[in-house]
Amino acid sequence: MLYAQPWDNSRSYIDFERDFFPAGIVHFILIDENRNILSERLVFSRQDNAVAAVTLNPDQLGYTPRQKVALDLTLKDVYGNPLEGNFSMSVVDKADVQPDTTSNIVSTLLLTSELKGYIEQPACYLKKDRKTEYNLDLLMMTQGWRRYNVPEILKGHTTETLPYPVELGDVVTGKAEGYFSALKDANISLIALNDSVIGTEVTKPNEEGTFRFDRLEYPENTKYIIQALKKKGSRNLFITLDSCRAFPQPDLKFLVPRQKLEVEHNYVQKMDMKYTLENGMRVYNLSEVLITARRKPEVATTSPYYSVSTSKVLTAEDVKKGNFISVLDMVRRLPGLTVSGTDEVKYRGGTPMVLLDNIPEENFDFDRLDVDNVSDMFFSPPATVGPVFGARAQAGAIVITTKKGFVEKNRLNKNMGIVTPLGYQQEVEFYSPVYDTKEKLESRSRDLRSTIYWNPSVVADAEGRAHVEFYAADSPVDYRVVVEGVCKNGMIISSSSSMLPE
Numbered sequence: 001m002l003y004a005q006p007w008d009n010s011r012s013y014i015d016f017e018r019d020f021f022p023a024g025i026v027h028f029i030l031i032d033e034n035r036n037i038l039s040e041r042l043v044f045s046r047q048d049n050a051v052a053a054v055t056l057n058p059d060q061l062g063y064t065p066r067q068k069v070a071l072d073l074t075l076k077d078v079y080g081n082p083l084e085g086n087f088s089m090s091v092v093d094k095a096d097v098q099p100d101t102t103s104n105i106v107s108t109l110l111l112t113s114e115l116k117g118y119i120e121q122p123a124c125y126l127k128k129d130r131k132t133e134y135n136l137d138l139l140m141m142t143q144g145w146r147r148y149n150v151p152e153i154l155k156g157h158t159t160e161t162l163p164y165p166v167e168l169g170d171v172v173t174g175k176a177e178g179y180f181s182a183l184k185d186a187n188i189s190l191i192a193l194n195d196s197v198i199g200t201e202v203t204k205p206n207e208e209g210t211f212r213f214d215r216l217e218y219p220e221n222t223k224y225i226i227q228a229l230k231k232k233g234s235r236n237l238f239i240t241l242d243s244c245r246a247f248p249q250p251d252l253k254f255l256v257p258r259q260k261l262e263v264e265h266n267y268v269q270k271m272d273m274k275y276t277l278e279n280g281m282r283v284y285n286l287s288e289v290l291i292t293a294r295r296k297p298e299v300a301t302t303s304p305y306y307s308v309s310t311s312k313v314l315t316a317e318d319v320k321k322g323n324f325i326s327v328l329d330m331v332r333r334l335p336g337l338t339v340s341g342t343d344e345v346k347y348r349g350g351t352p353m354v355l356l357d358n359i360p361e362e363n364f365d366f367d368r369l370d371v372d373n374v375s376d377m378f379f380s381p382p383a384t385v386g387p388v389f390g391a392r393a394q395a396g397a398i399v400i401t402t403k404k405g406f407v408e409k410n411r412l413n414k415n416m417g418i419v420t421p422l423g424y425q426q427e428v429e430f431y432s433p434v435y436d437t438k439e440k441l442e443s444r445s446r447d448l449r450s451t452i453y454w455n456p457s458v459v460a461d462a463e464g465r466a467h468v469e470f471y472a473a474d475s476p477v478d479y480r481v482v483v484e485g486v487c488k489n490g491m492i493i494s495s496s497s498s499m500l501p502e
Helices: 105-110 122-126 130-142 150-154 265-279 316-322 327-332 382-393
Strands: 024-031 037-045 053-058 068-076 085-093 170-178 187-194 196-203 210-216 223-229 237-241 337-340 344-347 353-356 359-361 374-380 397-402 416-419 451-460 465-471 479-487 492-499
Touching: 024 105, 024 150, 037 130, 037 150, 053 492, 068 451, 068 479, 068 492, 085 465, 085 492, 105 122, 105 492, 122 130, 170 223, 187 210, 196 210, 210 223, 223 237, 237 416, 316 327, 316 374, 327 337, 327 374, 353 382, 382 397, 451 465, 451 479
Parallel strands: 353 397
Antiparallel strands: 024 037, 053 068, 068 465, 085 451, 085 479, 170 210, 170 237, 187 196, 187 223, 223 416, 337 344, 353 359, 374 397, 479 492
């Protein structure tokens, strides 16, 4: 809220200083005494002090091919005060990579994130000329506000039920029960495993036996082993774990038709040379040849429910190469099937049946089967298995053939459970060659990089200074340095400038 006052009927207008408004979209609303909206208007406030000033200070004026580049960056506000912040930085070949003139961090934070609908080339609305300002004002009059429900807030209805809880980390929940006694002194422990033990947690169930582990922060491929024990170590307990949270399916919309990409000739020539140096002679495929004959597919399964309309068969060789952890991981590879939680498999909204060694299984638990015992697996659509099993196969069937007949794998104790959550993706560092030896400097292998350096997290200290180092490529061209991020005080970091190698 920036301003709220009753209207003075003795005046026909109100004056505001431009600096009174923050950068971005400002929402003007005129309401009556019952807080009904009479008129509203969006206005874009352009503030030059919203973007930090970025200064590049290379250690020398020019660089030779494969020479080390030391670059200092300084962040300051419009008054020359240093700014602390975090930003991403890319250094590209100016002749090969053209700048993105359609969208940037400024247009995203100040414009498109506040509006409904698709905005074509939002960065073009932020140019400083009279025609652009006129077009920007037209955009404000045709787009709608989406941050929150203003009419309801004016009525005093300021609380809404969040569709999802605030995400502070991974969550594992479940219920523990005892055979003959209460759970008053029971403990629920969680062990996080990723090649080795990387964390432990302990909690207690409530009176109903439910328990909860939250704020878990572990990388991907981490397994959680949950165990329930009484105070004296008794295992006369059993636990049931809730399904892992499943993220909603994305709402895929039609993309705007893409215009034909115009590529610079020198960029194509450089990439062609790079391909030849790395892969040898370029191979061109001949035009398509039509073969008129009956197809004789190679069937990798002995199941009678295989047909030309079934999915690709996952064989034992595919299992060996895929390094599947569980049978459900194999099911995820079958086209058309979605797996949510720990055991819920769906095909177009329905639950497919399971045929294990050609025998129907009711409420099949995929954890009962070990990956190494699977000979082949495929999905048979309703059109193939429907005439045989009727309504039971209205969502198709997952057909699993084992190597030596079904052998149920060892099961965990009833007081234990294992969960494999999504986890956090491990950080991957962008590859940038280092020419720190004479052999590397004199190597005949051409360095034809277009992206010279990329770092998604460069930190500027309290003095507003940051330092990066990288090595130049072989092409003697100008480099473009693009910096985007956010300062600690909320100011936006957005800069694009040039460097001049020799």
